[in-house]
Amino acid sequence: MGILNQLAQKYKRIAIVGMAKNAGKTTTLNYLIEEAMDEGIVIGVTSTGRDGENTDLVTGTDKPRVYLDAGTIVSVPVQLYELADAGLEILRMTRYFTALGQLMLCRVVDSGYVQIAGPVNTAEHKDMCNEMMDLGAELILIDGAVDRRSIAAPATSDAIILATGAVLSRSLKKVVEETLHILSTYQLPRIPEGELRDRIKTGAAQDRIMLIKGGRSEFLDLKTSLTAGRILDDAIDQETEWVFIPGALTQSVIGDIHPSKLKGVTFVLKDPTKIFIGATSWQQLRKRGFQVNVLENIEIAALTVNPYAPLGYSFDHRELLTAMREAAGNIPVIDVMYGE
Amino acid sequence: MRLCNPKTKTETGFDYVVHGLSINTPYGRKRVKAISAFEPGKEEALKEELLRLEKTVELVGSQPGRVEELLETLQEMKDNSFTIQRSDNSVLSVVELYEIKTLLLQMDKVRSLLDAADVEVPAEFILQDTTALLDILDPGRERINTFYIYDAFSEKLATLRGEKRRIELDIRKVQKEQKRKVEAAYGISMTPKFEYVISKADKQLMEKTRAIPELTLLDEDYVSATFTLKSDDRVDDLKRSMERLNEAIEEEELCVRERLSAEIGAFRSMLLENCTAIGELDFNLAKAFWAREHNCVKPEIVKDHVLEIVEGRQLVVEDILQKKGKQFCPVSIDLRDGVTCITGANMGGKTISLKMVGQCAMLAQHGFYVPCTRARIGLSSYIHILIGDSQNLQRGLSSFGSEMEELKDILDRSKDGALLLIDEIASGTNPVEGLALTRSIVDYLSGQAYISLITTHFDNVSIGGKIRNMQVRGLADVDFELLSREIRYANRRERIEIIGKYMDYRLYEVADNKEIPKDALNIAQMLGIDRDIITRARKYMEDRKR
Numbered sequence: 077m078g079i080l081n082q083l084a085q086k087y088k089r090i091a092i093v094g095m096a097k098n099a100g101k102t103t104t105l106n107y108l109i110e111e112a113m114d115e116g117i118v119i120g121v122t123s124t125g126r127d128g129e130n131t132d133l134v135t136g137t138d139k140p141r142v143y144l145d146a147g148t149i150v151s152v153p154v155q156l157y158e159l160a161d162a163g164l165e166i167l168r169m170t171r172y173f174t175a176l177g178q179l180m181l182c183r184v185v186d187s188g189y190v191q192i193a194g195p196v197n198t199a200e201h202k203d204m205c206n207e208m209m210d211l212g213a214e215l216i217l218i219d220g221a222v223d224r225r226s227i228a229a230p231a232t233s234d235a236i237i238l239a240t241g242a243v244l245s246r247s248l249k250k251v252v253e254e255t256l257h258i259l260s261t262y263q264l265p266r267i268p269e270g271e272l273r274d275r276i277k278t279g280a281a282q283d284r285i286m287l288i289k290g291g292r293s294e295f296l297d298l299k300t301s302l303t304a305g306r307i308l309d310d311a312i313d314q315e316t317e318w319v320f321i322p323g324a325l326t327q328s329v330i331g332d333i334h335p336s337k338l339k340g341v342t343f344v345l346k347d348p349t350k351i352f353i354g355a356t357s358w359q360q361l362r363k364r365g366f367q368v369n370v371l372e373n374i375e376i377a378a379l380t381v382n383p384y385a386p387l388g389y390s391f392d393h394r395e396l397l398t399a400m401r402e403a404a405g406n407i408p409v410i411d412v413m414y415g416e
Numbered sequence: 417m418r419l420c421n422p423k424t425k426t427e428t429g430f431d432y433v434v435h436g437l438s439i440n441t442p443y444g445r446k447r448v449k450a451i452s453a454f455e456p457g458k459e460e461a462l463k464e465e466l467l468r469l470e471k472t473v474e475l476v477g478s479q480p481g482r483v484e485e486l487l488e489t490l491q492e493m494k495d496n497s498f499t500i501q502r503s504d505n506s507v508l509s510v511v512e513l514y515e516i517k518t519l520l521l522q523m524d525k526v527r528s529l530l531d532a533a534d535v536e537v538p539a540e541f542i543l544q545d546t547t548a549l550l551d552i553l554d555p556g557r558e559r560i561n562t563f564y565i566y567d568a569f570s571e572k573l574a575t576l577r578g579e580k581r582r583i584e585l586d587i588r589k590v591q592k593e594q595k596r597k598v599e600a601a602y603g604i605s606m607t608p609k610f611e612y613v614i615s616k617a618d619k620q621l622m623e624k625t626r627a628i629p630e631l632t633l634l635d636e637d638y639v640s641a642t643f644t645l646k647s648d649d650r651v652d653d654l655k656r657s658m659e660r661l662n663e664a665i666e667e668e669e670l671c672v673r674e675r676l677s678a679e680i681g682a683f684r685s686m687l688l689e690n691c692t693a694i695g696e697l698d699f700n701l702a703k704a705f706w707a708r709e710h711n712c713v714k715p716e717i718v719k720d721h722v723l724e725i726v727e728g729r730q731l732v733v734e735d736i737l738q739k740k741g742k743q744f745c746p747v748s749i750d751l752r753d754g755v756t757c758i759t760g761a762n763m764g765g766k767t768i769s770l771k772m773v774g775q776c777a778m779l780a781q782h783g784f785y786v787p788c789t790r791a792r793i794g795l796s797s798y799i800h801i802l803i804g805d806s807q808n809l810q811r812g813l814s815s816f817g818s819e820m821e822e823l824k825d826i827l828d829r830s831k832d833g834a835l836l837l838i839d840e841i842a843s844g845t846n847p848v849e850g851l852a853l854t855r856s857i858v859d860y861l862s863g864q865a866y867i868s869l870i871t872t873h874f875d876n877v878s879i880g881g882k883i884r885n886m887q888v889r890g891l892a893d894v895d896f897e898l899l900s901r902e903i904r905y906a907n908r909r910e911r912i913e914i915i916g917k918y919m920d921y922r923l924y925e926v927a928d929n930k931e932i933p934k935d936a937l938n939i940a941q942m943l944g945i946d947r948d949i950i951t952r953a954r955k956y957m958e959d960r961k962r
Contacts (some may be wrong), residue, residue: 110609157511165564166514172637180511185564186577217463384640390615413613413640 078115079408080108083235083377084215089205090377091124091220091233095240095255100382104239105219106142107380109411113145117372120149120213122194124201124220124232142193142219146342148184151204153177153193162188167211172200179204181211192219201232235375239412240400241382248391248399256377256403257355261348262374276320276344287311288318299345305332312337320344324378325368326352330361339365347372378408419781420799427801428774428837429732433784437702440487443691453781456795456833459717465783468538468696470714472704473785477903482529483701489525494518500687503680507673513553514563516680520550521561523690526697541697549683553676565669569676573668580661587654598630612643652848667707703784706949710734712785717778721794721833723751723777723867728788730772745921746788749771749886751869755862758871758923760888761935763912765921766871767803769888770837771870774801777835796867797833799862800826804839814875816844823857832865835853839871850874858883885927889920890937903942911943 083090092108094101105121112119116209121144144150144162152164154177161187172179172195178197181204204353205216218233240249240255267273275293279286285296285308296304296311309332319341321329330338330353338361345351347370353361381400385395393411401409425431439445454462454585472637476483496519499512508516526908527543551557557695591610604625606612613630614621625631625643635959647655706712710731727746734744747769749756758766771875776786780793802822804815819841826836842850851874861868862882891899903914937957941950 154511158509165562166511167562169518183562247433390617395481 078111079410080111080115080117080119080215082408084117087215087234087375087377088209089216089218089233089235091218091236093220093236093238095238095258096243098243099239099241099386100380101219101239102142103382103412104237104380105217107410108217108237109142109144109148112148115208118147118149118212118214120151120205120208120211120216121190121192122151122201122204122216122218123192124194124196124218141189143188144184144186144190146186146233149208149211150182150184150190151179151194152182152190152384156191156193157182158233160188160190162186162190164190168207170204170207172197172204181208183211194218198232203402205232219300229323235377237378237380239380239382241380242385242389242391242396243272243382243387246385246389248396250372251396252399252403253355255400257358257408259376259379259404261351261358261368262376264348264373265369267344267369267371272318273371276318279320280346280371283322285322286318286320287316289313289315290317291315305329309333309337312341314340316341318342318344321350324350324352327354327357330366335364342367342369344368345370348374355363376407378410379404380410380412382413383411384413419455419796420778424774424799424801425778426676427803428553428771428778428799429730430775430778430782432732433706433775433779437699437706439698440490441493441694441698443493443497443695444490444702445695447692447695447699451782453778454783454795456721456797459719459795460873462717462781462783462795466717466785468540469700469703469707469783469785471538472537472700473707475485475533475537476701476704476708478535479533482533486526486529486697487701489522489529490694490701493522493694497688497691500680500684500691504684505681506677507670508677510563510673513673513676513680517550517553517563518545518561519687520553521559521661523694524550525558526694528750530697538700541693544686546683546686546690548615549679549687552679565672569672570668570769573665573672576661576665576668580658580665583654583658583661587651587658588656590648591645591649594630594648598628598645601630603627606645608678609744611644613640614640615645656705657697707785710787710943712779712787713790715780715786715791715793717780718792718794721753721865721867722774722792723749723794723835724787724790724792725749725773725776725788726790728772728776728786728791730768730775731787732771733768734787747921747923749773749923751867753865753867754882754884755858755868755870756886758869758886758888759873761890761892761919761933762939763915764888764890764919764935766888767839769921769923770801770803770839770869770871774799774835774837775785795833796835797831798829799835799837800829801837802826802839802841803837804844814843814844815908819844827860830864830866834864834866834869836861836866838868841870886923887926887933889922889924890933891915891918891920891938892933893920896938900942908944915939915942 092104094099109119109121121142149167150164151170152160153174156176157164157166157180162184164182165185166180166182168181170179172180174193174195176193184190195204205218208216220233220236238255238258240251242251244251244254262362267276272288275288276286279293279295282295285304287294287296294311296307300305305328308319308329312333317340321343325343325345343366345368351358352370379400381393381396383396384392393413397409434448434451437448439448454465471869494515496515499508499515502508502512503516523543523546527545528539530537530543553563555566557835565573567577569884595606597608604612611634612624612625616622616636622641625641626633628643630646631643632646633641635642726748728748729744729746738743745765747765749769751773758769760766776788776791777796777799779786780791781795781799786793802819804819823841830836842853845853854870854872854874858870861870899914899918903911934957937953941947
């Protein structure tokens, strides 16, 4: 069974996210689209809308132009419809708008290149994906964010495909290590359904740091923990079991907390994208008994590797693939350049 | 000539009703912008308009399911009138053709829903049959809302596209053959897209690959180079004919669009008329829903200049009260040419009653149902409500100054059959001159063929007999002991509410020499004004009487 067929059995919506710019996100998307053609799966293709800030100033826009086969369902804004090289049958005018006009859902009748765009709003994105599935898409591929930190997952997709590659570092070991770090943070334990989860979710609405001490909730008057390490250190006592942090979890916060206190508590985050601690420091903290749980996890459907970096260096693709496969456990790893 | 000024529309609450209509289509919104008053003499036209509304109310009441479906269809409609206009002399784009097809399907739906209705549907809502045009845009008769320049539109197009697909396959066949040869000869492996990607960093491999005569550099960036098969004569030939085909296909697609646009153009006026009918339907549905929600009745329109309202309600105030869980106390009134004065207690709802009369008259005259249990209304030639507002103060005029300016305007504009609603004229100046001025205005107005309704605090305004006096019952029948006991421990907001609870807002006709009840001091006291001040004021009253 091909990779797309496998993915389609487990997930409905997959976002493709790059570890960094030039990690091979668009290559990955094109690869998956080609695979879908070979495997005969009807896919839907869309992208997460972006605001002005994320627009690529170098290339002008960040709407990838992808080659789509007949049968594919795709979201196209009105203003880009006439520019499409493919023949597109208009199926539905949606309620969603982009800077380039109202979005339409189309079926590719005559294969060719299409510029895609999707809704900016997360809820709208979800609704539109459902509409695409109504129209017959078996699996939806979402051209996701360039940088993993800005992804809106887990809200917009069931799982992500993480594009990683030589662009991260000149050292192959480092590339594997950084990728592995992301993998492990995305697989942190999720707080299970139950009283504790309900309590944290209710408290999370306040958008403040929350400590749970033997069944009591205590809030700190701090929105983010960016400069809050010392105050947090003060607030954590013998009784403290859980610490919920609504914003970013950074090295500086944890650094200010006394190592002996770290062991006794479990930190809780909204989702793994809130972690801003590098691989090395993360490992050291873990050794000291540092524990993190999350409310929502991000499922990784597959990893893709790109052995080339824009700076000119490259790895032996087979070596990178082997190293990554060893590190990734049972997550499929694909070399999109060579199709292995 | 216009019936009234914008301020009268706002102050009476007419605008409130118009803005509260839930319109679903852009055509309905256009219709709302075209709302206009029926002038005296246009009674028959107004009756027809009201009959349309009556039939719509019936439709809404008797076929809720069908109306629900109708609303759903209307809600999806977009404004395509510009596209329809354009179809006459321009070529529509694929998206525009799709939108027209969508509109045709929607029109079809509306038409069949109205056809199936068990009650009589006004002729103005009936859409003309556009099935012939829909058939042209939907050659497969699938009636599915999708669009593309389908092969079915043109045999030529179908042939060209078929040929293109054949050539594509031929090219692929030739390339596959080449790929196999190259892969076998040089021990490399190419992608299914006939590409061979290598890292530029590998200088040796680059050299080697460049040397392969069957390959050519397709694309390179600073990282990698992509080689592809060099095309041979066979492929070149095929690609050339493919180019020609592509051009021919594009040309034929344009022809199809031209043809379809012209077909739409031929239906242009029919489509535009249908849009107007949809607007009329949408507008009437909105009015009908509004009338049902607000318990409004169809007014009886008569030739005489009269205004008879039984248990009328002012909707702006009623809605506010309802949000607080309270009810509006309905007021009945019966007006004809001449002056009617409303007197009575402070907080007695005189101004609200004035606005209620204005709202009912305005609504009826614009073809709406009226918030009351029965209304008999003759059309006015001019309607004006003169009421204090803050806008003139902002312009820098004193309240008296702006009032006089507006009064002059009213008197200049009024003609026979006018309806004038005047709230506490000349109350902003000294009582001696104020009373004199009010009396002379009343004298003047009573000589005109206008319906004039005036609220005032002045006694004895209406000496002269021709004037009718209405009085707010107010606190006249109230047990003050009870009231003041209840109010003693209330806070500020509660006090107002308690007074409101005891107040009787209804109007009664009284003899002209009856003195106006003096409740101002009672109310001031109840609202917590210092006892000393009240006592002193009572003393001054006594002195004056003596």
